[in-house]
Amino acid sequence: MHLSSSYFKNRKVETLIENQTSFTTARSSMHIFETQKVTEQVHLTFDNTVLATMIAGKKHMYLKGMPSFDFLPGESVVLPPQELMCIDFPIASRERPTRCLALELETAQIHKVVQYLNEYQPKVDHGDWSSLTANLHFAHDEEVTNIIQRLMFLFTEDHSSKDFFINNMLQELIIRLLQHASFKQYESPHTALQNSSQRFVYVIEYIKSHLDGDLSIENLSKKACMSTSHFYKAFKNELGLTPTQYINKVRIQAARRMIDQTNLSLKEIFMACGFNNRSYFNRQFKKFYNISPGDLQTGLV
Incomplete structure (x- = not known):
């Protein structure tokens, strides 16, 4: 994934650990975090459901209810509101900073998409789609990669219809995240037997x-x-x-x-x-x- 020239133009490096550059619209926010030194046990939470996507470098992640894991480019995690991330940065440097995107998703927008799916694309055997309430770690497919890359551009673009463009892209992204969550349920036998x-x-x-x-x-x-x-x-x-x-x-x-x-x-x-x-x-x-x-x-x- 590639960051736009607008990001580098607007970014100000004020700290070497999780330096934050934010872009907001009326209903959503995107943050780029950059770390330029090896460090451990950095804590991070968000008020909304968040999609965190690795852009460059490597993290080691500790999330509740999951074994710790290396977090690499081409991967994302989805976390519910106020879920704690504990993060190690084993290879970050000034020359090769570790960068990660955090995209906040409004609960109301997720619920709206879930309602749409349950009404127009119900699951087999009348099962219901549910909101993103559990930690999810997954590798991207091409479709998710393209959506995130597009959103990175839209958030940094100066366009009069920017909010409209982003809102439409977020709806598609939420559907694909719900499908990834459903996929993980089927891959986990105990969860699958209960919900699928x-x-x-x-x-x-x-x-x-x-x-x-x-x-x-x-x-x-x-x-x-x-x-x-x-x-x-x-x-x-x-x-x-x-x-x-x-x-x-x-x-x-x-x-x-x-x-x-x-x-x-x-x-x-x-x-x-x-x-x-x-x-x-x-x-x-x-x-x-x-x-x-x-x-x-x-x-x-």
Whole structure:
């Protein structure tokens, strides 16, 4: 992600730790935090639900109810109001500052989007969409990356319709964040059993345990007792990914684990993960991890 020239023009460095540059509209705020020295145990909270996105550098994050984790570019966290972030900055410097975006989301706007989804895009089996009330850490897909990049430009732009543009982008962003939250529910068995469609819980577990089997839309829709068109539409609606995108993601993640933890050849790995074509496997792997499986296996990272 790239910061606009307007950001650098308006920014004033007043502290080396979490120097804040803010841009506001009538209903939302965006903050860019910049740290230029190694430090630990920095605490941060927001009054609203916040999307925090890494732009450059590296943080180590401590959030309630989650194991600590490295926070890297291409990743975001969503936190409810007044949720404490405890942050370490292991590599920040003047030459290479660590930068992070924090985008505050109004509770009223989130509720409005949730109401819209429950009315016009309800979940399978009459389940309800719910607000962003739990901590969420996720890697971006292309759509979320593009929205955040666009918002970074809009907040720093001097345009008479700026508030209107930003409000529309925020609505799309909230929908995609809700889909990511739904995706995490299905990935967490205990949460999924409580809050999610039993059909999709079963289908996702089936996919994970049959990576080298028949994962065609036709077969999966039968497992869900749905027509192929309804299954495809409902799956993408709730998880933000098409069934094929989800299957590729799970297969590539499994391949990565096998590369890291076994001595199997790449052919054995991609065949075990359900790929029949080496070049297609290579393309999907590099798209996901930005490195070829061969380079990863030989240590050329």
